[in-house]
Amino acid sequence: MYKKKLERFFNGGSLRVLDLFAGCGGISLGFQLAGFEIIGAVEIDPDAARTHAMNFCRHEPAEIREIHGRARDITVIEPEDLLEELGFTESADQVVDIIVGGPPCQAYTRVGRAKLREVAEHPEAYKQDARGNLYLRYLEYVRRLKPLALVMENVPDVLNYGGHNVAEETCEVLESLGYTCRYTLLNSSFYGVPQMRERMFLVAYREEFHVEVNFPDSEYWIDLPRGYHGSRQVALKTVAADLFSDTRHYVEVPRIANNLPLAVTAQQALGDLPSKVNHLTPGGMKRGARRFDELEEYTNEAEPGTYAYLMRNWPGFESTKGVSDHVIRSLPRDYAIFRRMLPGDQYPQAYSHARQMFEEELRKRYGRKLPAVDSPEYQNLYNKIVPPYDPAKFPNKWRKMEPDQPARTLMAHLGKDSYSHIHYDSQQARTISVREAARLQSFPDGFVFSGTMNPAFKQIGNAVPPLLANAVARSIFHTLTQIRANTNATQTRVEAVDTLRSDILQAVL
Known part of the structure; x- marks a missing residue:
């Protein structure tokens, strides 16, 4: 068999x-x-x-x-x-x-x-x-x-x-x-x-x-x-x-x-993809499910390095024009926090930035006559700026990627939110896109995903990185090739012995 x-x-x-x-x-x-x-x-x-x-x-x-x-x-x-x-x-x-x-x-x-x-x-x-x-x-x-x-x-x-x-x-x-x-x-x-x-x-x-x-x-x-x-x-x-x-x-x-x-870094993996800043302008991001029906062409903002070149030219999955799944989540409350975070910052630092931003906005709006802590004005502004999670209980919920390091582990939880991988570029102030998650897992740009954004994130987070596989x-x-080589060598030796045996028998006869 x-x-x-x-x-x-x-x-x-x-x-x-x-x-x-x-x-x-x-x-x-x-x-x-x-x-x-x-x-x-x-x-x-x-x-x-x-x-x-x-x-x-x-x-x-x-x-x-x-x-x-x-x-x-x-x-x-x-x-x-x-x-x-x-x-x-x-x-x-x-x-x-x-x-x-x-x-x-x-x-x-x-x-x-x-x-x-x-x-x-x-x-x-x-x-x-x-x-x-x-x-x-x-x-x-x-x-x-x-x-x-x-x-x-x-x-x-x-x-x-x-x-x-x-x-x-x-x-x-x-x-x-x-x-x-x-x-x-x-x-x-x-x-x-x-x-x-x-x-x-x-x-x-x-x-x-x-x-x-x-x-x-x-x-x-x-x-x-x-x-x-x-x-x-x-x-x-x-x-x-x-x-x-x-x-x-x-x-x-x-x-x-x-x-x-040295290991491939996040910036080497993502730096050649089109920048995304439309979400930072009013009305720049449409509501609804994120579908993969709009091609975003590669730009000349950054030339692809060795890794990015492989992602564009993977045999059988070449992509010459651009990508259609470079879509992100709408998180308007948090864009300003993302911008202030430093690479490597996690949720406690993000929460601290948010509290500082809240206090700055309070002083800007009310000067020295600050509203009472239990007033609707105070609470509404607080909820508009500060995330609701306890930083002591959720220290790893957010993380801003370091551009000069590989990303931390992607999880299937990406299908629910993407705070674990905030883009290192503060000017873009966002979490990673579906295509960026795929790049960090080493899926080539020509590899397509079924469904909309959330199912695609989940699939990517669950996957084995193709380059590791x-x-x-x-x-x-x-x-297995060595087995073939050893089998051929063994067969050659057997044939040589058979030939020698045949020659000896011929000589004897």
Whole structure:
């Protein structure tokens, strides 16, 4: 079975990837850039599923895009039925070479080793615990589709989730299914992404290949802020407790400067995009849902650097004129606060600026005869200028990006508000646009998003950065290529021995 899949690859065929819990397609895009073929995806969110199809079936007929763009519940659809829907007629365990994806992390504490092992022995086991079945369902797809290799991605906390090291426990199950596994923590800023995003990656290969699991070396350098180091150590507590175990599957990827180029900064990522200041003038921003139906052309304000050039010229996703999703939120109360904030300022500083602005406006309007604190005049002006959140309870709710640093981690919460990423340019005095969020995740400008602004922000915040996925994909492609080289070398040696044996027999006869 695995030999047939390898032979197809060795004979020039592409390596086929199925993306589970695919979201809008960050992993898919990274693997596609590395030369893999994306054959399908499973995603339950309708907008994200449509986004995946719009981009990875963009040259297919409309009816094919419609099939690929359907929202699918992985707990309902069986692997064989999925592949049949996607048009494959061969045996399901012969179709998929690589499975990738990041199962959501709910209910890990209720899963545990016993439940994870159970799925390897009982195909229906995942149905017994609906709260923790998503990870089990991923493993069931692996069991039935028998990929050559697989990738699982998740937040670092899966290494210490209620005392469980989910990655370690998952490796135990994958080994029982015949895979060699390792996992690590990777930060996207070390791989060309202008964002400091830490994620767990687990990679596995069929044990018949007798290969070591390797992860990509760092390609860029940054001294991460102290908070990232602290979060990393918390996630690794269960790994440290298991430090001397012979069965430990965690590996550390060295972070050595070694004259590497510095990490891509927010300004390098966004500086060439058109400035946005219309929102600062009365009537300059229309009310209503933000749709992506108006092209904003690139300008000559700033020439694109290396990173921006890649975003405009990503193979298959080129964008020569401009972008249509450079849209922002209307936040008129806060524009003046954004302008006063310094790069790196968070909500306590923003709140302090707002209080100062309020006091300035009070004196401007009322001079020395200030209204009483409990008067309507006082309260109305206060509410018009000062945000309502307690800075002691919400210290990280706002943050103004530093232009000379990668952005901090983008979250799915972008779908609700964008205060976590206020633009570094005080003249623009705003939060980031949809396209800017996509740039910070390393989605190229030609990659389109289904839905309006809020669903697009959510998709982007949930995604795996494509350039980070690409680094992992290139490592996997190299390993599988080495298997091909070793197989060819072995075959050559066998043929040489056979020839020598034949020559000896001829001489004897």
